[in-house]
Amino acid sequence: MIAPLGRFTLPQRGLHWLMAACILAMLFIGVAMVSTVKPAHLELVSLHKPLGIAILILALLRMGVRLASGAPGLPADLPAPMKLAASLSHYLLYALMIAMPLIGWGMLSAGGTPVVLVGGVRLPAILPQNGLLHAALWSAHQALALLFFAVILLHVAAALFHALIRRDGVFQSMAP
Amino acid sequence: MPNPLSPSSTFGSFVLIAAVVGGAASAFAYTAGWFSPNRLTPARFVAAFAPPGGPALGHRRNHAKGVCFTGFFEANGAGTPLSKATVFTRGRYPVVGRFNLGTPDPAVLDGTVRVRGIGVQIKTPDGQEWRSAMIDAPFFAVSTPRAFYALLIASGKKSDPSAMKDFAAAHPEIGNFGAWAKSAPFTESYAEERYNSLNSFVFTNAAGDDHVVRWSLIPAAQAVTVPAEDLNKRAPNFLEDEIAQRVAGGPQHWAMRVTVADPGDPTADPSKAWPVGRRTLEVGTLTADKVIAEPDGPCRDINYDPTILPTGIRTSDDPFPAARSAVYAVSFDRRTAEEGDYPPTAQEKQK
Numbered sequence: 001m002i003a004p005l006g007r008f009t010l011p012q013r014g015l016h017w018l019m020a021a022c023i024l025a026m027l028f029i030g031v032a033m034v035s036t037v038k039p040a041h042l043e044l045v046s047l048h049k050p051l052g053i054a055i056l057i058l059a060l061l062r063m064g065v066r067l068a069s070g071a072p073g074l075p076a077d078l079p080a081p082m083k084l085a086a087s088l089s090h091y092l093l094y095a096l097m098i099a100m101p102l103i104g105w106g107m108l109s110a111g112g113t114p115v116v117l118v119g120g121v122r123l124p125a126i127l128p129q130n131g132l133l134h135a136a137l138w139s140a141h142q143a144l145a146l147l148f149f150a151v152i153l154l155h156v157a158a159a160l161f162h163a164l165i166r167r168d169g170v171f172q173s174m175a176p
Numbered sequence: 177m178p179n180p181l182s183p184s185s186t187f188g189s190f191v192l193i194a195a196v197v198g199g200a201a202s203a204f205a206y207t208a209g210w211f212s213p214n215r216l217t218p219a220r221f222v223a224a225f226a227p228p229g230g231p232a233l234g235h236r237r238n239h240a241k242g243v244c245f246t247g248f249f250e251a252n253g254a255g256t257p258l259s260k261a262t263v264f265t266r267g268r269y270p271v272v273g274r275f276n277l278g279t280p281d282p283a284v285l286d287g288t289v290r291v292r293g294i295g296v297q298i299k300t301p302d303g304q305e306w307r308s309a310m311i312d313a314p315f316f317a318v319s320t321p322r323a324f325y326a327l328l329i330a331s332g333k334k335s336d337p338s339a340m341k342d343f344a345a346a347h348p349e350i351g352n353f354g355a356w357a358k359s360a361p362f363t364e365s366y367a368e369e370r371y372n373s374l375n376s377f378v379f380t381n382a383a384g385d386d387h388v389v390r391w392s393l394i395p396a397a398q399a400v401t402v403p404a405e406d407l408n409k410r411a412p413n414f415l416e417d418e419i420a421q422r423v424a425g426g427p428q429h430w431a432m433r434v435t436v437a438d439p440g441d442p443t444a445d446p447s448k449a450w451p452v453g454r455r456t457l458e459v460g461t462l463t464a465d466k467v468i469a470e471p472d473g474p475c476r477d478i479n480y481d482p483t484i485l486p487t488g489i490r491t492s493d494d495p496f497p498a499a500r501s502a503v504y505a506v507s508f509d510r511r512t513a514e515e516g517d518y519p520p521t522a523q524e525k526q527k
Contacts, residue, residue, distance in 0.1 A: 033502075035218075037216055111479065122303050135513035153200060165186055
């Protein structure tokens with residue numbers, strides 16, 4: 001029996017799974033592009049930038065939808081530490097979805113690198129050119145990318161825990 | 177819990193969850209190269225440039241010694257049939273450049289370095305820019321980035337006399353470069369050098385036609401050779417001092433010459449010059465009218481990444497620009513983090 005938790009709205013579920021694909025692709029593209037000197041490096045970089053901006057737009061849209069539509073509650077019998085972990089990890093995921101593209105964009109701006117998207121569309125610099133700022137943002141982008149992937153693994157593990165072991169309707173609330 | 181499971185089924189589920197998470201983490205680690213100690217990563221490339229005592233912190237990991245200049249590129253319009261890039265439409269566009277020496281040592285004696293280079297950043301009013309880093313050699317030492325890495329490793333093994341011999345046997349193309357390095361005269365000025373892109377790029381015109389090209393900067397100044405026995409006797413910074421003095425006395429010019437490949441030319445191999453007689457085109461003039469020392473100069477925080485190109489120019493099948501972009505990025509990330517080791521002197525004076 002599945003507890004009647006309710007589900008996320010269709011736009012929320014659609015955005016979740018679309019962004020899941022984008023973000024996972026983005027993280028793999030990111031670590032691949034910085035680990036090769038082959039021509040794929042350039043192709044991956046030219047995917048990384050527009051995909052990052054797409055994720056930023058989707059994340060802002062998603063936050064708006066979330067504020068408007070809310071979320072189904074967690075099961076009443078879920079232990080308090082797990083509820084807290086669920087809540088914190090979701091705040092962290094939202095923060096990373098929005099911060100990572102901005103840090104990347106800011107890092108390129110501070111490094112004086114043009115941000116060119118598909119079709120030669122150029123984005124303006126969002127920070128002044130500054131070497132130390134570039135270095136700080138680069139370090140942050142790298143460290144937060146690893147944190148992002150770790151939190152996603154935790155999120156996947158928790159989702160499967162709800163789906164396979166607790167069978168408490170939490171997974172079904174976001175299932176496609 | 178609404179739906180308790182049997183203990184064995186719970187165990188199976190935990191195994192499944194561990195497999196999913198472990199599999200994803202492994203795929204990520206593999207993609208990142210953490211399982212591939214032999215993958216040629218940008219970081220390994222950068223490490224190979226470092227002298228035995230480690231890199232000079234705060235400086236570029238190669239071409240570490242240099243001096244900034246500003247000026248302009250004056251396009252004559254002749255390039256527009258080849259490329260729709262704004263930079264080729266008749267007009268004058270600002271340039272921030274850097275004369276430099278091909279060495280990881282920023283304290284090197286100017287006279288001792290074989291390869292001299294120039295970096296240029298040309299900006300157009302539509303927000304586009306073209307960065308190019310060229311050297312005075314007429315062709316590159318080796319055919320591929322991997323061979324270049326092997327060259328750096330071999331030439332770093334000073335105690336192993338066979339390392340370079342083995343390298344040359346495996347990469348015979350280095351012979352041409354060696355002959356150039358031995359015989360080419362050393363000029364007495366950055367202003368007297370011809371600088372070559374070496375790598376090929378693709379120009380696309382307004383009609384969408386592609387042409388594979390290389391480009392060079394041809395100096396207006398007459399070359400004066402420094403006799404080999406005098407090179408080490410020159411002042412440690414004679415090239416920097418000379419160019420500052422010369423430009424203070426009057427702007428210096430180079431014609432930008434574009435060479436168009438014929439079908440079948442070795443566009444992917446910068447160690448091979450294209451046959452003489454290829455179509456060439458002068459597309460404009462580069463002028464340097466101010467020289468500024470690097471610590472406070474406008475070039476110090478520019479990464480002369482040769483893949484930063486305007487619409488109308490793109491990379492070709494030459495594998496080097498991608499490798500250079502990846503490696504320069506690491507050099508740039510490192511040196512910007514080390515700014516304290518190479519502080520701007522103007523800031524120092526204010527303290």
